[in-house]
Amino acid sequence: MNEDLRERLGEMLEQVTGFIYPNEIEIHWSILIVVYPYLTGLVAGAFILASLVKVFNVEEVRPTYRLSLLTALAFLLIAPLPLQLHLGHPLRSYEIFLTPNLTSAMAMFGFVYAWYLMGVLVLELWFEYRRDLIVWSREEGFPMSLVHRALSLFSADTSDAALAFDRKAIQLITVIGIPSAFLLHGYVGFIFGSVKANPWWGSVLMPIVFLMSAIVSGIALVMFLYMVLTPLRGEPIDMRCLDKLASYLFYAVIVDFSLEALDFIHRLYQSEESIHILGTLIASKLFMSLLVIQIFLGMLLPVGIMIAVRLFSLTAELRKLFYFTAIILIQLGIFATRWNVVIGGQLFSKSFRGLTTYKMEVAGIEGLITALVLLALPFGVLLVLLKVLPPWRKAAA
Amino acid sequence: MDKREFLKSLIVFIPAGGVIASLAKQAGAKAPEPAYQAKNHYYGMGIEIDKCIGCNRCVEACKLENDVPDEPFYFRTWVERYTIKKDRTVVVETVGLRKGKRKEIVEQEDVLRSFFVPKLCNHCANPPCVQVCPVDATWSTEDGAVIVDKNRCIGCRYCIQACPYGARYLHPKTKTADKCTFCYHRVVKGLLPACVEVCPTQARIFGDLKSQASRLVRFERLNKIHVLKPDLNTQPKVYYAGLDGEVR
Amino acid sequence: MKVPEQIKRLAVVIFVIVAAVLVTRYLIPASVVDQRVYRAASVQREVSREIKFAGATTCGDCHDDINTKKKLGFHKNLSCETCHGPSVKHAEDPSSGKPFAPRERKFCPQCHEYNPSRPTGFPQIIPTIHNPLKPCITCHNPHDPVPPQVPRECSACHAQIERTKALSRHALLECTTCHSTPTRHKLLPRSVKPTKPENREFCAKCHDKGAPRKEAPKVDAATHGGRFLCWECHYPHMPGEA
Numbered sequence: 046m047n048e049d050l051r052e053r054l055g056e057m058l059e060q061v062t063g064f065i066y067p068n069e070i071e072i073h074w075s076i077l078i079v080v081y082p083y084l085t086g087l088v089a090g091a092f093i094l095a096s097l098v099k100v101f102n103v104e105e106v107r108p109t110y111r112l113s114l115l116t117a118l119a120f121l122l123i124a125p126l127p128l129q130l131h132l133g134h135p136l137r138s139y140e141i142f143l144t145p146n147l148t149s150a151m152a153m154f155g156f157v158y159a160w161y162l163m164g165v166l167v168l169e170l171w172f173e174y175r176r177d178l179i180v181w182s183r184e185e186g187f188p189m190s191l192v193h194r195a196l197s198l199f200s201a202d203t204s205d206a207a208l209a210f211d212r213k214a215i216q217l218i219t220v221i222g223i224p225s226a227f228l229l230h231g232y233v234g235f236i237f238g239s240v241k242a243n244p245w246w247g248s249v250l251m252p253i254v255f256l257m258s259a260i261v262s263g264i265a266l267v268m269f270l271y272m273v274l275t276p277l278r279g280e281p282i283d284m285r286c287l288d289k290l291a292s293y294l295f296y297a298v299i300v301d302f303s304l305e306a307l308d309f310i311h312r313l314y315q316s317e318e319s320i321h322i323l324g325t326l327i328a329s330k331l332f333m334s335l336l337v338i339q340i341f342l343g344m345l346l347p348v349g350i351m352i353a354v355r356l357f358s359l360t361a362e363l364r365k366l367f368y369f370t371a372i373i374l375i376q377l378g379i380f381a382t383r384w385n386v387v388i389g390g391q392l393f394s395k396s397f398r399g400l401t402t403y404k405m406e407v408a409g410i411e412g413l414i415t416a417l418v419l420l421a422l423p424f425g426v427l428l429v430l431l432k433v434l435p436p437w438r439k440a441a442a
Numbered sequence: 443m444d445k446r447e448f449l450k451s452l453i454v455f456i457p458a459g460g461v462i463a464s465l466a467k468q469a470g471a472k473a474p475e476p477a478y479q480a481k482n483h484y485y486g487m488g489i490e491i492d493k494c495i496g497c498n499r500c501v502e503a504c505k506l507e508n509d510v511p512d513e514p515f516y517f518r519t520w521v522e523r524y525t526i527k528k529d530r531t532v533v534v535e536t537v538g539l540r541k542g543k544r545k546e547i548v549e550q551e552d553v554l555r556s557f558f559v560p561k562l563c564n565h566c567a568n569p570p571c572v573q574v575c576p577v578d579a580t581w582s583t584e585d586g587a588v589i590v591d592k593n594r595c596i597g598c599r600y601c602i603q604a605c606p607y608g609a610r611y612l613h614p615k616t617k618t619a620d621k622c623t624f625c626y627h628r629v630v631k632g633l634l635p636a637c638v639e640v641c642p643t644q645a646r647i648f649g650d651l652k653s654q655a656s657r658l659v660r661f662e663r664l665n666k667i668h669v670l671k672p673d674l675n676t677q678p679k680v681y682y683a684g685l686d687g688e689v690r
Numbered sequence: 691m692k693v694p695e696q697i698k699r700l701a702v703v704i705f706v707i708v709a710a711v712l713v714t715r716y717l718i719p720a721s722v723v724d725q726r727v728y729r730a731a732s733v734q735r736e737v738s739r740e741i742k743f744a745g746a747t748t749c750g751d752c753h754d755d756i757n758t759k760k761k762l763g764f765h766k767n768l769s770c771e772t773c774h775g776p777s778v779k780h781a782e783d784p785s786s787g788k789p790f791a792p793r794e795r796k797f798c799p800q801c802h803e804y805n806p807s808r809p810t811g812f813p814q815i816i817p818t819i820h821n822p823l824k825p826c827i828t829c830h831n832p833h834d835p836v837p838p839q840v841p842r843e844c845s846a847c848h849a850q851i852e853r854t855k856a857l858s859r860h861a862l863l864e865c866t867t868c869h870s871t872p873t874r875h876k877l878l879p880r881s882v883k884p885t886k887p888e889n890r891e892f893c894a895k896c897h898d899k900g901a902p903r904k905e906a907p908k909v910d911a912a913t914h915g916g917r918f919l920c921w922e923c924h925y926p927h928m929p930g931e932a
Contacts, residue, residue, distance in 0.1 A: 063534075064522075064536075066520075066536075066561075067539060068516065068608045068609070071612065131598075132597050132598055133598075133599075137595075138596055141576050141577055143715075144594075144722070144728075145576060145578070149575055149576045151576040163707075171700075175696065198700070214696070236600075241606070242606035395608055395690075494809075495801060495812055497801040506743075525807065558807055589732070591735075593735070626737065628743075631741075640772040641772075642767070642768050644767055
């Protein structure tokens with residue numbers, strides 16, 4: 046047996062308080078499984094933001110429309126990586142598509158993911174960029190012209206009728222896409238929420254809370270990218286767009302906070318058997334990550350900042366500073382939310398009698414460094430996408 | 443229809459007839475009768491708490507029989523020791539987990555009652571682990587055992603999370619989920635599971651719920667039966683007699 | 691109606707994807723996708739695992755003499771392999787070697803060491819003071835483990851009760867004060883049981899007002915405790931508490 050694993054588990058055994066079932070000493074879902082719902086959450090959130098433009102006609106945020114779609118794509122492409130790295134037999138993962146167990150949320154999620162990637166995101170991007178790709182390819186040289194023509198599937202029709210068709214198609218896809226995005230991340234919440242064995246996870250609210258926190262993190266991410274990329278392009282930040290994004294972010298955080306508060310109050314009021322061990326869990330193991338980072342820094346402080354922005358009329362510079370601070374805090378908070386759900390749910394025993402610890406490796410396939418690389422990779426993919434499918438490039442008519 | 447057309451239509455019947463005949467022959471020729479018919483059996487286990495002496499021989503035998511890693515992090519079966527003190531607090535520990543180091547010495551006069559509880563996979567009739575496996579690598583056999591196909595398991599660990607009893611673990615060598623199989627390779631040959639075989643006080647009773655003469659059915663007749671976590675509706679098939687309310 | 695050019699292009703892509711999926715599916719062997727096939731294969735693999743424990747009935751085929759001796763003694767319900775370990779190799783080919791035979795002192799206490807969680811009546815000893823240094827088999831034949839002398843004290847099997855009583859106000863009372871114990875109980879503990887007091891008058895013999903024993907606390911036996919038996923409230927092995 047791996048010496049390193051034996052040593053780590055031996056150390057963890059010394060730090061158990063109370064009683065845990067002997068097999069519970071190993072924390073099975075590691076930091077990689079914290080990264081995964083964080084990434085898919087950003088996908089859902091970014092897409093919902095994009096849909097605000099196309100379905101709800103919120104014109105103010107149109108400058109971020111294409112950026113949101115590309116962000117969603119970049120993160121969606123990287124999302125399966127933490128899962129693959131975590132599996133005991135990643136080379137057998139094709140079995141999920143060949144012989145899926147239809148009662149398994151994890152198996153069905155594979156199909157939801159494939160549908161969302163191909164049937165919603167890629168399709169919507171194609172319709173959105175098709176005309177521009179044709180026009181760009183005519184003005185460019187090799188190799189980009191070939192790349193763009195291939196991406197447009199060698200389409201050539203730029204007539205008004207074709208463009209009208211594109212617009213209607215995008216509308217239809219987005220209308221289907223909104224529930225699909227809900228399904229995508231709601232399903233991840235369902236994977237946890239349907240586990241009756243674990244009272245920290247098994248709750249009807251879990252998919253909803255996951256989804257709302259996903260929307261919060263997605264909007265915050267797009268705001269972050271917009272605020273970073275626009276100055277890099279040498280353009281001024283559209284404050285109308287930014288303020289609108291911030292107000293949607295504000296509403297989303299309020300709803301998210303209300304849902305989490307509801308979950309908390311409901312648990313306390315019902316006072317089921319698990320309340321004792323969960324209370325100990327929050328007060329001891331999750332004090333920092335839940336009370337300090339998730340709630341205070343990740344929700345209360347950003348909400349306070351955004352209320353301040355609404356109450357006082359501040360200069361654009363000050364608003365940008367406040368927004369940026371709030372966004373960073375929110376991302377930290379949502380990551381902590383995922384940590385608290387995934388790791389927190391494994392820190393207490395299903396006997397409700399004890400707590401264990403999680404010793405995260407630094408190196409190693411499920412270590413901190415791998416997690417950080419996986420968090421950085423989507424940005425790399427996004428950079429490539431921004432080069433190939435520039436969101437703000439003006440195409441000559 | 444003229445003669446020519448009639449003969450033409452016959453031609454179709456010859457190969458068709460040949461196909462039908464060979465199919466009928468295949469259906470008629472039965473495979474040789476297998477000795478063990480899974481559908482005639484339905485296995486469960488009974489545990490008498492009042493008989494368990496906590497010697498841990500069942501745990502050792504299981505590890506030997508099933509190549510379970512020796513380390514104290516992987517168990518197909520284990521024994522818990524409960525001590526309920528006079529102030530109604532409960533101290534629980536796993537027997538033999540920390541060799542030589544007793545977790546907590548409870549003074550004699552503080553003890554209200556104390557007993558051992560053997561635990562194992564409950565081979566539930568409504569198993570949450572089978573429900574969540576994404577690749578159909580774990581499933582219930584017709585004769586009531588829940589087994590894992592280690593050639594199919596991808597090691598996602600969802601089943602380990604879904605089991606309310608902590609019965610599953612990830613095998614460090616095969617990197618697949620592993621758990622008690624009721625010693626399936628023994629019971630289909632008429633032997634007892636290793637843990638039942640070596641228990642010195644017959645605290646474990648293995649039986650066939652479909653059998654006319656079964657130690658398990660007698661056990662169910664004579665005792666008030668309890669199962670672990672009945673409110674989760676997993677319908678466990680490990681039945682406890684004399685199970686204390688403090689046992690989770 | 692003219693089909694838009696976009697639909698034509700997309701249809702080609704979708705067709706290619708669907709075709710690829712169908713072809714791949716067709717090419718995959720049944721053993722990978724057919725549930726009956728792969729489950730049967732899995733059961734086959736499971737069933738062909740190596741057996742390590744032969745089972746008690748197998749040992750009796752050759753070792754009938756030991757079996758005959760064992761089935762009347764206190765270890766009659768033990769499987770041979772409980773102590774001798776997995777022995778299937780020996781059962782298949784006795785010349786391949788003998789199974790493990792425990793001969794050291796540290797083996798037997800795994801079951802017989804005193805542990806308050808063990809059910810009452812199970813014979814338990816404290817290894818450090820029970821004939822120290824001598825291997826257990828010096829005095830106890832493992833296949834018919836009758837103790838060399840009849841145990842004098844009840845604590846040989848009822849250690850937990852004895853130890854509880856030793857800390858209580860009944861410490862100086864012999865067990866036989868309240869439980870009349872036929873000698874045969876020590877040989878056939880499950881069939882021949884000691885008696886237990888049956889009525890209030892029994893305890894009243896010491897605890898009623900005017901009863902002899904000076905140091906026993908006195909109550910009015912006629913009224914104290916209503917119609918209930920004394921031991922329904924007072925634990926006789928640790929009286930003074932309910």
